[in-house]
Amino acid sequence: MAKKGRVFSGARPTGRQHLGNYLGAIQNYVALQEQYDCVYCIVDVHALTTVETTEDLKSNALEMALDWLAAGIRPQESIVFVQSHVPEVMELHMYLSMVTPLGKLTDLPTFKEKIRQQPENVKYGLVGYPVLMTADIVLYKSDIVPVGIDQAPHLEFAREVVRSFNHRYNTKVLIEPQVKHTEILKVAGIDGREKMSKSLNNHIELASTPEETIQRVKDMVTDPARLRRTDPGNPDVCNVFTMHKIFSSAQEIGMINTECRKAGIGCVDCKMLFAANLNKHLEPFRAKRADIASQPSFVQDVLDDGARRARAIAQQTMTEVREAIALP
Numbered sequence: 414m415a416k417k418g419r420v421f422s423g424a425r426p427t428g429r430q431h432l433g434n435y436l437g438a439i440q441n442y443v444a445l446q447e448q449y450d451c452v453y454c455i456v457d458v459h460a461l462t463t464v465e466t467t468e469d470l471k472s473n474a475l476e477m478a479l480d481w482l483a484a485g486i487r488p489q490e491s492i493v494f495v496q497s498h499v500p501e502v503m504e505l506h507m508y509l510s511m512v513t514p515l516g517k518l519t520d521l522p523t524f525k526e527k528i529r530q531q532p533e534n535v536k537y538g539l540v541g542y543p544v545l546m547t548a549d550i551v552l553y554k555s556d557i558v559p560v561g562i563d564q565a566p567h568l569e570f571a572r573e574v575v576r577s578f579n580h581r582y583n584t585k586v587l588i589e590p591q592v593k594h595t596e597i598l599k600v601a602g603i604d605g606r607e608k609m610s611k612s613l614n615n616h617i618e619l620a621s622t623p624e625e626t627i628q629r630v631k632d633m634v635t636d637p638a639r640l641r642r643t644d645p646g647n648p649d650v651c652n653v654f655t656m657h658k659i660f661s662s663a664q665e666i667g668m669i670n671t672e673c674r675k676a677g678i679g680c681v682d683c684k685m686l687f688a689a690n691l692n693k694h695l696e697p698f699r700a701k702r703a704d705i706a707s708q709p710s711f712v713q714d715v716l717d718d719g720a721r722r723a724r725a726i727a728q729q730t731m732t733e734v735r736e737a738i739a740l741p
Contacts, residue, residue: 416450418556420593423454423496423549428473430480431616432691433600433609436659441559441595443485451491452553452723453481455716458496458503459546462539463531478712480619483702494719496549501727505548506541508734512577513544521570547571551587552727559593568592584737586730605634605652620702623692630688635680636673646673646680653683660690 422442430439445451455474464470474495486493496502518524518540528535538545550558550571558568568590575587599608602615609616617629633653639646648654648670657666665686672678705711 417448418450419452419554420445420449420557420559421452421454421550421553421555421590422559423456423459423546424477425460426455426457426470426474426477426495427611428469428476429618429620430477430484431609431611431618433602433616434480435484435619436600439481439484439486442481445559446485446487446491449557451486452555453486453491453493454496454549454723455494456496456549459542462536462542463534474716475712478716479702479705482705482712482715483698484619488715488719492553492719492722494716494723498716498720499552499724499727501724501731502545502548502552504731505552505734506545508738509548509551509574509578510541510544512581513574515540517570517573518543522566543567543570544574547574550590551575552730553723554588554726554730555590556588557593558590559595561596562594565592565594582737582739586733586737601652601655603629603633603652605637617691619695619698626692626695627685627688630684630691631681633684635683639680642679643676645676648673651683653680653687656687656691657683660687660694665690 422438424434424438427434442451442453455477457470457474460470461467478493481493482488521543523543524540527539546567547570558571560568569592572589575589578587579585601607602609602613603617604613604615607613607615617626621629630653635653636646636648636651638644638650651673654669654673657669661669669678669683669686673683
């Protein structure tokens, strides 16, 4: 089947992936391969804007790539690589910064949020983050970028930068990326309140053992108003029931929805059923992950090959960009 175009997406190297990563992005990465040529980047340079230490940066990138491959990203079809391994992105970032008004950058909601979160750590790299993001996308002649609705402004910014560059240098060398809206699930952590996150230690790792998974599920917060086994519950406010809707059968979902409301099933039973279904769902992933991990150089070889293929595209793009600017 002929592919519809090229997709680009990137993620920071956060190491072993968790259920939120899987439901929010990785599943979508795998599915997009059926219709698009896909370029998936581990954006280690972006990570430098917030990380306090780079000690684990390389191992985190390898662990993330391992999980992506185990989940079904096919390196023989898709390009998987580390951002800094294609240095052309830094050059393009600089050229794009020449056509980007500073006011546009400081007005972006994401920048304002970051300076609220880290007022003591507002560096040039943080301000220029969206320009580097734009360079990531357009360097590989990407047609499509999958984003949730809340991320659409980032893509519109990238489109504006491309238009500014093409207008200033009277060229069409850079492609305006199109938005592909995807349903990016915001998965609550085991606390039932905050978004699932490693930094909050409220996550469930995909590569956990079945026993570890069961323990994490046991720690999940259910209906806070249900204090005793005999109290009726409200599945509509229960994070465990939300997960059942994804990983359990229609029959099980219906049963829990009915029985919980009349105290016919307790929270512990509900959790154990979810844990069993989640472990069953993750069995193929874990088996494939173990197989890949048993081949010591496989993941690094995939990343090296991905960087080689990505750089071939990048070098061609940069030749066209330099010609458009008319650099001597």
